[in-house]
Amino acid sequence: MKKVVVIGGGWAGCAAAISAKKAGADVTLIERTDMVLGLGNVGGIMRNNGRYTAAEESILLGGRELFEITDACSRHKDIDFPGHKHASLYDVNIIEGVVRRKLLEMKINLLLKSRVVDATLEGNTIKSVTLENGKVINGDSFVETTGTTGPMGNCLRYGNGCAMCVLRCPSFGPRVSITQKCGVKDMIGKRNDGNYGAFSGSVKLNKESLSEEIRNELNKNGLVVIPLPEEEINQGKLNIKVCQQYALEAFAKNLILLDTGHAKLMVPYYPLDKLRKIEGFENAKYEDPYSGGIGNSIRYLSVAKRNNNLKVIGVDNLFVAGEKSGFYVGHTEAIVTGYLAGHNSVKNALGIPLLELPRTIAIGDLVAYGNEILDSEDGDKLKVTFAGSVYFERMKKLGLYTIDKNYLKDKIFKLGLMNVYDEKII
Ligand SMILES: Cc1cc2nc3c(=O)[nH]c(=O)nc-3n(C[C@H](O)[C@H](O)[C@H](O)COP(=O)(O)OP(=O)(O)OC[C@H]3O[C@@H](n4cnc5c(N)ncnc54)[C@H](O)[C@@H]3O)c2cc1C
Structure with missing residues (x-):
């Protein structure tokens, strides 16, 4: 054989x-x-x-x-989410x-x-x-x-x-x-x-660390889209990530969360202190990568x-x-x-x-x-x-x-x- x-x-x-x-x-x-x-x-x-x-x-x-x-x-x-069917x-x-x-x-x-x-x-x-x-x-x-x-x-x-x-x-x-x-x-x-390489394009938050409202919506629809305050919109991040399929304006202007068991947040990384200022994310905690507040693979x-x-x-x-x-x-x-x-x-x-x-x-x-x-x-x-x-x-x-x-x-x-x-x- x-x-x-x-x-x-x-x-x-x-x-x-x-x-x-x-x-x-x-x-x-x-x-x-x-x-x-x-x-x-x-x-x-x-x-x-x-x-x-x-x-x-x-x-x-x-x-x-x-x-x-x-x-x-x-x-x-x-399910459909921005740019994806x-x-x-x-x-x-x-x-x-x-x-x-x-x-x-x-x-x-x-x-x-x-x-x-x-x-x-x-x-x-x-x-x-x-x-x-x-x-x-x-x-x-x-x-x-x-x-x-x-x-x-x-x-x-x-x-x-x-x-x-x-x-x-x-x-x-x-x-x-x-x-x-x-x-x-x-x-x-x-x-x-x-520069060499590319940042992975998403981080995972512990779903239980998010508000009940976000959690329920994720469990029900699989998707939550939260508009970001003007000062938090960073188009530059779209260029560094692997996933060119998500390099769309909607992903810079909104926090897009998907329910994969964790709450998959469609950004390469997001500072934890800034994230926690957003309603519903006051206790947010990273599951993967552990240091999703500063970087990714x-x-x-x-x-x-x-x-x-x-x-x-x-x-x-x-x-x-x-x-x-x-x-x-x-x-x-x-x-x-x-x-x-x-x-x-x-x-x-x-x-x-x-x-x-x-x-x-x-x-x-x-x-x-x-x-x-x-x-x-x-x-x-x-x-x-x-x-x-x-x-x-x-x-x-x-x-x-x-x-x-x-x-x-x-x-x-x-x-x-x-x-x-x-x-x-x-
Ligand atoms: C955070 C994140 C989110 C993603 N989300 C999605 C998504 O939602 N949908 C999607 O389609 N894609 C997604 N991707 C991309 C997708 O996961 C990868 O493109 C794909 O899974 C790559 O598979 P692979 O088998 O080629 O490599 P890998 O998954 O990298 O597997 C390689 C394996 O080889 C092992 N290995 C390495 N060296 C050795 C060695 N010397 N001896 C033995 N074993 C070794 C590693 O441990 C690893 O298990 C995501 C990627 C990341 C990082």
Whole structure:
């Protein structure tokens, strides 16, 4: 049996592990912290704008398990907020356990609290990776989904210091770029002012720390919009954040809160003393990052060049997905690239042609577009997401955005791609 090793247990790594397992491989998923899902433990927004199309395409391709879970764990469905339609909000407080059980039920070997620190190659082929405790893990194919966030030194250098986010680098050790260990140079994202990286775009407040009125509205509608006093409006903050899909005036002029189990506040950070001056926020307390009053995690510090089948250029048996595979923002983007990378890692181990999704579907186009901009001028300043900004505009222009499930079903069927990830290749 062929062995696939997935490094990094965020949404991309979980999806890669699942599709590799479904294709028939023996799969080991290695995660440095004590939880899977990585940044997925603090996000929650799904199916907004073009993410709806991508989720439905993935389900039709057979990449369905993780979307079934995010749908089932949604606290709110089909809500609209400024610039965004038909969003679902999964509960960040329960989803990790559900995903973890799914991985174990599928008999994926899950190594938690296991940080990969090195890779051993013969020529351009990885033979094994080494954990911090010295243990060596062999494999036929490898998928790197370690994300692009931190570690601490980078948040100090390019941000406002370690804001103590869910990745908990001081406890579990820094992210390691496996592609870099293989001699492939990391690409680094930039902000409009030329600084490296970008601030994560939201903070989470403890819902119980907010007024009863705000809490009730959040629980009922999933959304609260509070106009800011004139002196508190800061358009500048829109430029520093990752999430260009939220770089809209409404997000500078209002406090926008979404109910993901916590109260997700759509700003990169907000001084606690100022926040507490707003009615209903007198006792506000940060849940993530702990220092959301002064900063947030810094992302897009480690992207690898790869082909449209997600194989890393320069290494014969290494694939990437999620943020590591482009300047992608989002759970949906991580999941759909993860499913493709995991599937192709098995095909690669067997020496059979890899799957490249056509550009006539949104996922195929996003994978190819994310690749193209890596070489374009100022491409390192763009962030790519089905949910908004440049890429959602492109989806609309190309006619790729739809919420018509029957239309998508017909399209995927005609392309001969129905349930392609369900096929047992080994
Ligand atoms: C505060 C915040 C809010 C967000 N909100 C949303 C939202 O509402 N909706 C949305 O769609 N997106 C949201 N995002 C973006 C989204 O979470 C990410 O783009 C996506 O989840 C990235 O997934 P990933 O798997 O590529 O990377 P990550 O989630 O970063 O996962 C990488 C994993 O690799 C592990 N790892 C790193 N190095 C090693 C190593 N050497 N050995 C073993 N493991 C390692 C890490 O511990 C981590 O678990 C948010 C992000 C943040 C930070």
